[in-house]
Amino acid sequence: MSCRGARPTAPPDAGTFVAFAPDFAGFRQWQRTSLGRFSAGGHLEGPEQYAYINRPRAPSARTFQTGTIIVRTLERGPPATWQVFASVKRGGRYNARGNVGWEFFRLRIDPAGRVVIVARGLNPRTGLQDPYATGGDGAGCNTCHGSADARLYDGVLSPAVRPPDP
Numbered sequence: 001m002s003c004r005g006a007r008p009t010a011p012p013d014a015g016t017f018v019a020f021a022p023d024f025a026g027f028r029q030w031q032r033t034s035l036g037r038f039s040a041g042g043h044l045e046g047p048e049q050y051a052y053i054n055r056p057r058a059p060s061a062r063t064f065q066t067g068t069i070i071v072r073t074l075e076r077g078p079p080a081t082w083q084v085f086a087s088v089k090r091g092g093r094y095n096a097r098g099n100v101g102w103e104f105f106r107l108r109i110d111p112a113g114r115v116v117i118v119a120r121g122l123n124p125r126t127g128l129q130d131p132y133a134t135g136g137d138g139a140g141c142n143t144c145h146g147s148a149d150a151r152l153y154d155g156v157l158s159p160a161v162r163p164p165d166p
């Protein structure tokens with residue numbers, strides 16, 4: 001079948017990915033990278049910090065594919081008390097003025113081990129007692145992940161996960 005030529009009827013967000021709770025359900029089985037003890041300045045620090053990724057980037061790729069989910073955990077105590085963040089490559093023009101193409105999530109693990117979405121969007125607010133409750137002092141995930149510097153790395157900041165230097 002030939003698909004060449006213009007496809008004027010395609011909606012503007014064709015080919016994008018919108019994540020729901022089942023998409024995060026198995027994250028603890030994904031490829032896991034230790035982020036070390038210290039955060040590079042963004043998140044709270046702790047001895048057990050990890051990034052889990054469902055769709056690892058090809059080693060030389062400068063961007064992550066639409067549909068990529070990166071979960072960041074601070075694993076202190078039982079899973080139901082962990083801090084769990086996620087960035088999801090939705091694609092298209094989502095978050096066009098920030099970390100382009102990426103949606104932010106606050107997640108938690110319930111006592112039965114299920115992954116629950118607490119908040120999502122450009123600046124997820126949670127009501128939790130932590131500095132990210134208002135998106136990081138009211139600043140929001142885009143303050144760091146959508147900065148000009150971060151965008152050189154497709155908005156991914158961890159040296160262990162981000163694309164190679166330009």
Ligand code: HEC
Nearest residue numbers: 039040042070072085086087104105136141144156157158
């Ligand atoms: C004050 C700056 C800052 C804010 C605000 C911030 N982050 Fe981060 N984030 C970082 C830095 C720096 C890293 C890499 C080092 C690390 O993991 O500690 C990171 C790492 C991550 C990672 C692992 C993948 C990556 O990009 O390296 C995810 C996922 C993530 N953050 C999600 C979020 C979400 C969701 C929010 C908002 C609720 C948020 N972050 C707010 C600075 C920030």
